[in-house]
Amino acid sequence: MKIIDAWAQPALGRVRQKLPEVARLFEKSGSAHLLDQSLDPAQTVALMDAAGVERLMLCAWCRPEGWLWTNDDVAEFIRAFPDRFTGVATVxxxxxxxxVRELDRAVRVLGFKALRVVPWLWKLPPNDKLYYPLYVKCIELDIPFCTQVGHTGPLMPSETGRPVPYLDEVALTFPELRIVGGHIGHPWTDEMIGLAWKHDNVFIDTSAYLPRYYPPALIHFMKTYGQQKVLFGSNFPQLSLEKCVEQVRQLDLGTEVETSFLETNARRVFRL
Known part of the structure; x- marks a missing residue:
């Protein structure tokens, strides 16, 4: 089976310095050794091979104070292994x-396949006016908008991650926009499931949670009326690729549901 990880970052060893809020999350996840460790593209692919992961959707990160790693940093990984990495832009x-200009460059020049903005970094929910020009550009470029939903593992306010009313308003205003809510949405998982059912172009990815901790409501959704709506994600390097894939196998999803979850839903949403 070909596995696509919908939410990952390059391990560039800059987290503790440039994103100190996330250091605690790595420590609680058993990944503290990666806070200062840098993995080059070949080392990252070796970890993917060990887990059976075909492709990582790798994202750049930017916060108000500046860039943590840029779209061009991510593009270096893609140039090294174009069949294993796909770029997700940020701005x-x-x-x-x-x-908007940077998003256009990332897609048209660098070949990226999505935009991601993490609301808690900016303390602005996704219905803020600053996002709206980007939504129009995403529709024009035919790429999805990816964002974080649910509480924040980092010690930052969680209000921006509420699916209702913020993401619901975006989906109502831009029905053509494909939206992927990453990190499940806990403790508002039911709200996120409700949005994915309500809006044809709203999806969920499971990043930042080991599969053994997926909420029962999400598992039920994946197995029944949400089979086309949930994408596998790890939040690598916060979580081990190998551990995530092993635990998916233990969910007993059945071949059809597991294939949709691990591969085909992402292939369709990201136009891979």
Whole structure:
């Protein structure tokens, strides 16, 4: 089976320095050794091979204070292994004109397949006016908008991650926009499931949670009326690829559901 990980970052050893809020999350997840460790593309592919993962959707990160790693940093991984990595762009949200131009460059020049903005970094929910030009550009470029939903593992306010009303309003305003809510949405998982059922173009990815901790409501959704709506994600390097894949196998999803979850849903949503 070909596995696509919908939410991952390159391990560049800059987390403790440039994203200190996340250091605690790595420590609680048993990944503290990766806070300062840098993995090059070949080392990352070796971990993917060990887990049986075909492709990582690798994302750049930017916060108000500046870039943690850029779209061009991610592009270096893609150039090294174009069949194993796919780029997910990010932008400096506070400069909307430059943000739209950078998104256009990342897609048209670098070949990226999505945009991701993490709301808690900006303390702005996804219905804020600064996002709206980006949504129009995503529709124009035919790429999904990926974002974080649910509480924040990092010690930052969680309000921006509420699916209702914020993401619901975006989906109502932009029905053509494909939206992927990453990190399940806990403790508002039922809200996120409700949005995925309500809106044809809203999806969920499971990143940042080991499969053994997926909420029962999400498992039921995946097995029944949400088979086309949930994408596998790890949040690598926070979580081990190998451990995530092993635990998916233990969920007894059945071949058809497991294939949709691990591969075909992401292939369809990201137009891979």
């Amino acid at each position: 400096h949200l506070a400069d909307p004109v430059a943000a």
